[in-house]
Amino acid sequence: xxxxxxxxxxxxxxxxxxxxxxxxxxxxxxxxxxxxxxxxxxxxxxxxxxxxxxxxxxxxxxxxxxxxxxxxxxxxxxxxxxxxxxxxxxxxxxxxxxxxxxxxxxxxxxxxxxxxxxxxxxxxxxxxxxxxxxxxxxxxxxxxxxxxxxxxxxxxxxxxxxxx
Numbered sequence: 792x793x794x795x796x797x798x799x800x801x802x803x804x805x806x807x808x809x810x811x812x813x814x815x816x817x818x819x820x821x822x823x824x825x826x827x828x829x830x831x832x833x834x835x836x837x838x839x840x841x842x843x844x845x846x847x848x849x850x851x852x853x854x855x856x857x858x859x860x861x862x863x864x865x866x867x868x869x870x871x872x873x874x875x876x877x878x879x880x881x882x883x884x885x886x887x888x889x890x891x892x893x894x895x896x897x898x899x900x901x902x903x904x905x906x907x908x909x910x911x912x913x914x915x916x917x918x919x920x921x922x923x924x925x926x927x928x929x930x931x932x933x934x935x936x937x938x939x940x941x942x943x944x945x946x947x948x949x950x951x952x953x954x955x
Contacts, residue, residue, distance in 0.1 A: 814896070818894045821892035825854055861885070865882065876909075885902050896925055898923055902921060917937040934950070
């Protein structure tokens with residue numbers, strides 16, 4: 792009976808998205824916020840040229856407490872019937888180089904962001920793995936699964952739920 796309870800508890804934890812990460816909620820949120828800020832800076836640069844409806848670009852931004860995030864990739868925009876009919880697709884890579892977040896976590900590695908949109912509404916799905924070093928020196932390889940839509944962020948970093 793005792794073994795059955797242990798197995799049942801393990802299944803329940805897994806089905807609820809059990810968190811084996813040592814990242815705090817604040818640290819996970821700060822990682823997601825840095826990624827979101829980098830992707831917003833990419834939008835600002837990409838939209839600065841009003842005549843371009845496609846192409847590649849690269850933007851590097853400083854992180855909250857040091858290091859950088861670089862967004863590279865391409866976006867394609869097709870507007871068959873005016874601005875509201877525009878379909879946007881793209882693939883971006885977000886590379887972290889010793890990016891220190893506001894919570895003191897250091898991010899290294901790269902993730903992929905898939906961009907889709909209709910009209911002025913965009914969705915960015917960020918997936919992959921990053922190395923995150925906590926302020927106490929503990930390193931983790933973290934799975935990133937974050938969605939940015941309408942200025943909101945949701946998903947998980949290292950198994951920790953994040954939203955903004």
